[in-house]
Structure formats: C-alpha cells, structure tokens
Amino acid sequence: MSRSARERGGGDRPGLDRRAVVRGLAATVATIAALGSARAEDEVLEQLMQQSQGRNFGQGFDSASRTILMPKATLPTLDPSTAQTTEQVIPRYEEIVGRGGWPEVPTVERLRLGNRHPAVPLLRQRLAISGDLDAVVAGSGDVYDSYVEAAVRRFQARHGLTVDGVVRRQTLKALNVPAQVRLAQLRINVVRLRTLSNNLGTKLVVANIPAAQIEAIENGVVVSRHVAVAGKPDRASPDLQTRIVEVNFNPYWTVPASIVRKDLIPRMQEEPDYLTKNRIRVFDARGNEVPPGQINWHSNEAVGYRFKQDPGDFNSLGSMRINFPSQHGVYMHDTPSKTMFGEDFRFHSSGCMRVQNVRELVVWLLSDTPGWSRAEIDAVIKSGERKDARLATAVPLYWVYVTAWATPDGVVQFRDDIYSRDGLAASTAGARG
Known part of the structure; x- marks a missing residue:
C-alpha cells in the first residue's frame, strides 16, 4: 500500500x-x-x-x-553486542525514573478489547511512558480500544507473558513493577552480559533461565526458539558453559537420589502402587531387581536403591534426552507433561530443563552428523528402540541468568528474578499488584 x-x-x-x-x-x-x-x-x-x-x-x-516494534524472533538474547545494546537503553529508563516513573494501574479482574473501565486512562499512560503505546495516539479515553490492545500485546511479548492482549493478574503484576526496579535490573544485567557475550561461537544453544526459554543460534540468528520448563526456586537450574555432545533416543530415566528423597518416598507413602503404574523398577547395589513392597517407605532405606524408569511415552524424559558434561548432573529433555509449556510460570523441574518441540532442536543439533537425518530420527523415535547419537561436532551450550536485556533494534525485555539473584527483593516487594 x-x-x-x-x-x-x-x-x-x-x-x-x-x-x-x-x-x-x-x-x-x-x-x-x-x-x-x-x-x-x-x-x-x-x-x-x-x-x-x-x-x-x-x-x-x-x-x-507508529514506529513501535515487537521483539524480533530472529534476534538472540545472548550476542556479542548484547551488553552494549543493553547499556545504551539505560539513559532512557533513567529519564523515565527522573520524571517520576509510571503510574500504578488499579487492580482489575480482566480488561480486554471493547471494555470501558476507569483504569484504562492510567493503563494508556503507563504504556505510553514505557514506549509500548505511541504517545501521539495514546489518548485518554476509558475504552480499551485497538491501540491499547496492541500496546498490551507488545508489553506482554517484552515480558515473556502470554501474548493475548488481555490484562489479567500476571500482566497487571508486570505493569506495576516500578520503573526504578526495571532500571536497576538493566544496570545489574549489563555487568552479567559483559562476562557472557564474548567468544560465543557461530553455532550454539542458549538457555535463559529466568525466561524459561531456549534458543538455537547460528551465525548470529535464532533459527529456532523453544519454551522451556526450568528448575523450581528451591531446586534452581545452574549457570553452565559447556558443550552438547550426545542425544539419547527413547531413554531410560534413572531417578536422582535427591528426587527419591524429596518426591518418591513421600509419594510411595501415599500411593503404594506408584512405581508399578509408572513402570519404575528398583535395583539393589548388585543390580538385582527388588519388589517395591520389600522396601520400608517410612524410612530413608529407599535412598540406597537405584530407580530406573523404562522407555516409553510415560517416561519422565519423553523420547529424547540431550547430554552435556556438567558437575551438576543436569540435562535437557522431552517430557510427557506438555501442558506446562503453556503456562506463564514455568519453573517446576528439579534443575534439568524440559524443552518444547525438542525434536526440532535435536534435528538441528544433528544436522552435521551422518546417519541422523530428520527421517532417521523420526524412525528411531517411532520404533521405541534405545539408541544414542554422538554429535560429529559438539555444540556450545550456555545456561545463563539474564533478567533484562536489549536487542540492537532497541527493544527492551524483562523477566522475573525467579531465583532472587538481582538483589532487588526489597525494591520488588514494593511493586504493586
């Protein structure tokens, strides 16, 4: 046009x-x-x-x-320029804070296109100050119009929330984080990014833990992005710099001792047939299989045994596991519990990372490895046979903790400080909503 x-x-x-x-x-x-x-x-x-x-x-x-941009799917979170581009947006937020920040949006159950509500004028003002709504068309009316909806969608995309243009509890909570907290996050993350952004390589995988998101990056471009489920706050996913070396197809799952202690023993006390139903077998130190009924589940006796879940759709690792050297014993994997990927809060694991559309990531990882085309990968998964694929060239992997960053187009993104590592607990406690 x-x-x-x-x-x-x-x-x-x-x-x-x-x-x-x-x-x-x-x-x-x-x-x-x-x-x-x-x-x-x-x-x-x-x-x-x-x-x-x-x-x-x-x-x-x-x-x-409008010249307001949505986050670009091809721009990576971690790039040699990320520290610089993040530092460049700090003056913008210093100016916002210097002018008094942005207003609090009153608590509402839900706001969506076509609604009329007294909170809408303040929502317009809030979105205009942060640059999500063009001030030229911001207006002051109390009707939630298409301009407000588009601005809310952009805000949601920048904060890792479900992009539906509807203001609910999670969006309202993010809107009411004070501007001075966002400024502090940018300053803290510039320091982090300076230590992370050098010598990344041309083909790499980056998992940003607070974003619960994984990116496959090649020649500075994100070729695929995957929603993830990361570690619970009390079982945090660790920072890592390592290399992906192997993919297991239709893997067994050996239950870590920490999960046996924290999860399996309490579950067996309530549900004695849990192991049998989930095809988890018990082995003693000599490798002999032991019936679950012989174990005293009201003690720590079970910690001395090895628990192994058979391959299959029910397996906690799904059909694929991605391996890399790590002193923490963590890995990335498929999962049968795919509904978790649709949540805004995705911190449910014991330290490992579950990967949405993991098959696409695996196809890319093995693209340079002979004998592992997409068709061959599909055939192995369908067969249910246990097989391992060693990568011809190991791919650098970074698990990082970045809660604020800016891409070269000036779009700024924020995520919750899920593990309270930003040192802003006192300031965030004052966040309204």
Missing part, C-alpha cells in the same frame, strides 16, 4: 478516503443530535468504533503512525 493511501486512512479498503470518513462523522453527529440523549450517543459511538475496526481503519492508521 502506498504512503498516500495510508495517509488517507484507507487500510486495505480502496474506497475509504479522508472525505468518506468526514462524511461518515458528519452523519454520525447528525444522528446523535437527532437522538438527543447521552445513552443514544454512547450507542452510536460504539457503532462507529465497530465499523472502523471492521474496515481496519484503526489498524491502518496505527501502522502508519
């Missing part, structure tokens, strides 16, 4: 020019005058808003007037 067409407010509808809009507004004003009541005025204005949305007028004007 040409610039002149956009300036006429035409969107994708050829016949809608400025004169047509003026004629429509004049007719609307005449109708309101004839009806002569506040209620009738509201009804007619609502019809006009719906008509404008129906012909994409608002969207066309929005795209012509």
Whole structure:
C-alpha cells in the first residue's frame, strides 16, 4: 500500500478516503443530535468504533503512525553486542525514573478489547511512558480500544507473558513493577552480559533461565526458539558453559537420589502402587531387581536403591534426552507433561530443563552428523528402540541468568528474578499488584 493511501486512512479498503470518513462523522453527529440523549450517543459511538475496526481503519492508521516494534524472533538474547545494546537503553529508563516513573494501574479482574473501565486512562499512560503505546495516539479515553490492545500485546511479548492482549493478574503484576526496579535490573544485567557475550561461537544453544526459554543460534540468528520448563526456586537450574555432545533416543530415566528423597518416598507413602503404574523398577547395589513392597517407605532405606524408569511415552524424559558434561548432573529433555509449556510460570523441574518441540532442536543439533537425518530420527523415535547419537561436532551450550536485556533494534525485555539473584527483593516487594 502506498504512503498516500495510508495517509488517507484507507487500510486495505480502496474506497475509504479522508472525505468518506468526514462524511461518515458528519452523519454520525447528525444522528446523535437527532437522538438527543447521552445513552443514544454512547450507542452510536460504539457503532462507529465497530465499523472502523471492521474496515481496519484503526489498524491502518496505527501502522502508519507508529514506529513501535515487537521483539524480533530472529534476534538472540545472548550476542556479542548484547551488553552494549543493553547499556545504551539505560539513559532512557533513567529519564523515565527522573520524571517520576509510571503510574500504578488499579487492580482489575480482566480488561480486554471493547471494555470501558476507569483504569484504562492510567493503563494508556503507563504504556505510553514505557514506549509500548505511541504517545501521539495514546489518548485518554476509558475504552480499551485497538491501540491499547496492541500496546498490551507488545508489553506482554517484552515480558515473556502470554501474548493475548488481555490484562489479567500476571500482566497487571508486570505493569506495576516500578520503573526504578526495571532500571536497576538493566544496570545489574549489563555487568552479567559483559562476562557472557564474548567468544560465543557461530553455532550454539542458549538457555535463559529466568525466561524459561531456549534458543538455537547460528551465525548470529535464532533459527529456532523453544519454551522451556526450568528448575523450581528451591531446586534452581545452574549457570553452565559447556558443550552438547550426545542425544539419547527413547531413554531410560534413572531417578536422582535427591528426587527419591524429596518426591518418591513421600509419594510411595501415599500411593503404594506408584512405581508399578509408572513402570519404575528398583535395583539393589548388585543390580538385582527388588519388589517395591520389600522396601520400608517410612524410612530413608529407599535412598540406597537405584530407580530406573523404562522407555516409553510415560517416561519422565519423553523420547529424547540431550547430554552435556556438567558437575551438576543436569540435562535437557522431552517430557510427557506438555501442558506446562503453556503456562506463564514455568519453573517446576528439579534443575534439568524440559524443552518444547525438542525434536526440532535435536534435528538441528544433528544436522552435521551422518546417519541422523530428520527421517532417521523420526524412525528411531517411532520404533521405541534405545539408541544414542554422538554429535560429529559438539555444540556450545550456555545456561545463563539474564533478567533484562536489549536487542540492537532497541527493544527492551524483562523477566522475573525467579531465583532472587538481582538483589532487588526489597525494591520488588514494593511493586504493586
């Protein structure tokens, strides 16, 4: 569409020019005058808003007037320039803080497109100050219009939340983190990024723990991004710099002693057939299989045994496990519990990382390894046979803790300090919502 067409407010509808809009507004004003009541005025204005949305007028004007960007899927979290680009946005947030920050958005159960609510003007102001809503079109009305919805979507994308344009509890909580806390996060993470951004390699995998997200990066471009489930706050996923060396297909799962102690023993006390139902077998120190009924589950006796879950769809590792040297004994893997990937809070594991669409990541990891094409990978998984694939070239892997960063296009992202490592607990406690 040409610039002149956009300036006429035409969107994708050829016949809608400025004169047509003026004629429509004049007719609307005449109708309101004839009806002569506040209620009738509201009804007619609502019809006009719906008509404008129906012909994409608002969207066309929005795209012509705004320079606000959504996060780009191809730009990596960790890049040789990340420390510099993050440092460059700090003055922007210093200015916001210097002007008094942004307002608190009042608690609401839900706000979505078309709602009218007293909180909407403050929401507009909040989004305009942080740069998610163009100040030129921010307005001050109490109707949750398409401009506000688009700004909320951008805000959600920048904060790792479900991008649906609806303000609920998690979005409201992120909106009401004070500007001075966001500024402090940027300053803290610049220091972290300076130690992480050098000599990364041309093909690497980066798992950002607070984002619960994994990126496969090649030549500075994200070729695939994967939602992850990371460690619980009391079983944190560790920082790592290592190399991926192997993929296990249809793996057994050997239950770590910490999980036996914290999870398996209490579960067996409540559900004595849990091991049998989940096809987890018990072995003594000599490798002999032991019936679960012979173990005293009301003691720590079970810690002395080895627990091994058979391969299959029910296996806690799913159909694939990605291995790398680590003193922490952690790894990345598939999972049968795929519903967790749809949550905003994804910190449920005991330190390892579960990977959504892990098959795509594995295909990419093995792309240079003979005998492991996509078709061959699919066939092995389908067969259920236990097989291992050693990577022809080990791929650098970084598990990092980054809660604030900026990409070269100036888009700033934030994540919750899930492990309280930013040292801002006191400041964050004052965050409203």
